[in-house]
Amino acid sequence: MRAGPLQEEREMASTTRLRLLSITAAAIVLGAVGTPAARAQLNQSRCADCHFANPYTEPAQNHLHEWSMSPHRRGGVGCDRCHGGNPGTFESLQAHRGVLGSQNPSSPVHRTRLPSTCGACHIGPYVNFQASRHHELLIQGDRRVPTCSTCHGSVNGRLLSPEGLERQCSECHGPGGIEPRPGRAADARLLLEGIGEVRESLDAARHLIDRVRDGDRRDGLEEAYLQTEVPLIEARRAGHRFVFDQLQERLATARERVAALLTELVNPSR
Ligand code: HEC
Ligand code: HEC
Ligand code: HEC
Ligand code: HEC
Ligand code: HEC
Structure with missing residues (x-):
């Protein structure tokens, strides 16, 4: 099944488990998910191993598949x-001690608790979501509003197109x-398109910066x-927040800066 570096990580994990646990704890405190320590910890997970061996019902089977591709x-x-x-x-x-079905209001995957469960790792989206009317109503148990x-x-972890x-x-x-x-x-679509456009321009700037030879100039451009x-x-x-004034302000700033950056790349001022 697993071989090479992953196998080594697993062996390291079992021999130096305590050390690894403290590294993992530090990684969680720092919010550094996706680190080698976090992946080594995943190798220790019996949950996935057993669930894949017993894919007992729909829709949990789809869920396992989605997780494995995610x-x-x-x-x-x-x-x-x-x-x-x-x-x-x-x-x-x-x-399963403490594992509760998603319909149970105390479950961390109940719709009202997802913002804090997901938000433990995705702090930026969570902090903004908390400022929304959606969140205010969600935690009151309103079934009409969206959750993560x-x-x-x-x-x-799907990302919607505009x-x-x-x-x-x-x-x-x-x-x-x-x-x-x-x-x-329609506003939401337009703004997400705007984010995509600035991202594309920024990617174009990235390619141009990578071709700059002069070290000092390149440092300035990287900044x-x-x-x-x-x-x-x-x-x-x-x-x-779903009220888009802050998004618009941040996007306008990013747009001005990327335009200035591309101008500087194409037409150096010095
Ligand atoms: C030894 C095999 C095994 C292990 C280990 C295991 N599961 Fe399960 N799990 C099952 C089976 C079988 C079911 C369905 C039957 C049942 O409810 O007991 C299930 C049910 C569930 C459910 C549905 C609960 C519900 O009320 O609908 C969740 C969620 C779940 N497991 C998550 C986990 C998590 C998270 C872990 C690790 C911390 C884990 N499982 C470890 C076999 C396992
Ligand atoms: C990123 C968060 C996340 C991860 C990681 C995750 N799940 Fe889930 N899981 C959920 C959510 C949220 C639901 C609630 C159902 C829904 O919204 O479709 C759920 C539902 C389930 C269910 C159906 C029973 C129920 O409580 O509704 C099972 C079984 C389950 N998960 C098992 C697993 C197993 C096994 C793994 C690892 C292979 C896993 N999940 C990984 C978030 C997660
Ligand atoms: C234990 C930490 C953790 C939890 C809990 C968690 N995620 Fe994630 N999430 C990650 C990591 C790590 C990635 C992959 C690295 C990345 O893209 O940031 C990721 C990726 C994502 C992405 C893709 C981001 C991108 O830019 O492509 C979305 C969307 C996402 N998660 C949503 C959720 C939602 C919704 C939940 C709750 C149901 C959740 N996450 C729970 C850690 C977590
Ligand atoms: C699952 C249904 C649902 C979805 C999806 C949803 N909303 Fe809402 N939204 C609501 C409900 C219900 C309210 C509460 C209205 C009230 O009672 O104040 C609300 C309130 C709002 C509010 C605050 C009240 C107002 O109109 O000033 C804004 C802004 C908003 N939604 C924007 C959005 C945007 C933008 C999207 C898509 C990115 C979205 N919503 C997706 C159900 C939804
Ligand atoms: C009404 C739809 C909607 C809801 C509800 C929603 N998001 Fe998002 N989320 C988006 C959109 C749109 C993006 C931007 C996608 C892109 O740039 O392609 C996004 C981006 C993200 C990203 C990637 C960007 C980043 O900053 O890391 C993460 C992670 C994420 N959301 C997590 C969450 C979490 C956690 C919740 C619940 C607290 C949540 N989202 C609720 C629509 C939503």
Whole structure:
């Protein structure tokens, strides 16, 4: 099954388990998920091993497949990180201690608790989501509002296209939806398109910067690149407020900076 470096990680994990646990704890505190330590810990997970051996029902079978194809598996995020339980044992009773079905309001994967469960790792989206009317109503138990999995899926970390996002908003805010709000869905699509455009320009700048030979000039350009990427990342996160003033401001800043960066690349000022 697993071979090479992964096998080595697993062996290292069993011989120096204590040390690894403390490294992993430090990685969690720092929010450094997806590190080699996190992936080594995933190798210790009995949850996935047993569930793959007993793919007992639909839709859990799809869920396993989605997990195996997801950025979560690649990033070392095992089942227990969303569901709880003890990933270090094959003994079913012990393994499932604290694991509750998603319909149970105390479960970490119940819709009202997903923001804090997912948000433990995705702090930027979570902080912004908490500022939204959606969140306010969600934690009161309102079934009409979206939660993280509405747009991203339960485990696959899917990212919606601009059109997909427009459709998602429209399900509730379109004509005939439960809360018709003309324009909201179209705004969301336009802004996500804007984020995509700036990302493309920034990728183009990346290729040009990589071809610059002069070290000093390149350092300056790298700095300008970072100064452009930061507001773009912030814009994406700010979208989780669903009131888009902050997103618009961050996106406008990123757009100005990428234009200046491309001008400087094509037409050096010195
Ligand atoms: C020894 C095999 C085995 C291990 C280890 C195991 N599971 Fe399970 N799990 C099952 C089986 C079989 C079921 C379905 C029957 C049942 O509910 O007991 C199940 C059910 C579940 C359910 C559905 C619960 C519900 O109420 O609908 C979840 C969620 C789950 N497991 C998560 C986990 C997590 C997380 C871990 C690791 C911490 C884990 N499992 C470890 C075999 C296992
Ligand atoms: C990123 C978070 C996340 C990870 C990682 C994850 N799950 Fe889930 N899982 C969920 C959510 C959320 C649901 C709720 C159902 C839904 O929204 O479709 C769920 C539902 C389930 C169910 C159906 C029973 C229920 O409680 O609804 C089972 C069984 C299950 N997961 C097992 C697993 C196993 C086994 C793994 C690892 C291979 C895993 N999950 C990894 C988030 C996750
Ligand atoms: C234990 C930490 C952890 C938890 C809990 C977690 N994630 Fe993730 N998530 C990650 C890692 C690691 C990645 C892969 C690296 C990355 O892209 O940031 C990832 C990737 C993603 C992505 C893709 C990001 C991108 O830029 O492509 C989305 C979307 C996502 N997760 C949503 C969720 C949702 C929704 C939940 C809850 C149901 C959740 N995550 C729970 C750690 C976590
Ligand atoms: C109504 C839809 C919607 C909901 C609800 C939603 N998101 Fe997002 N999320 C998006 C969109 C749109 C993007 C930007 C996608 C892109 O840039 O391609 C995004 C991006 C992300 C990303 C990748 C960017 C980043 O900053 O890392 C993560 C992770 C993420 N969301 C997590 C969450 C979490 C956690 C929740 C719940 C607290 C949540 N999302 C709720 C639509 C949603
Ligand atoms: C699952 C249904 C659902 C989805 C999907 C959804 N919303 Fe909402 N939204 C609601 C509900 C319900 C309210 C609560 C209205 C109220 O009572 O205040 C709300 C409130 C809002 C509000 C605050 C109230 C207002 O109109 O000023 C904004 C803004 C908003 N949604 C924008 C969006 C955007 C943009 C999207 C897509 C990215 C989206 N919503 C997706 C159900 C949804």
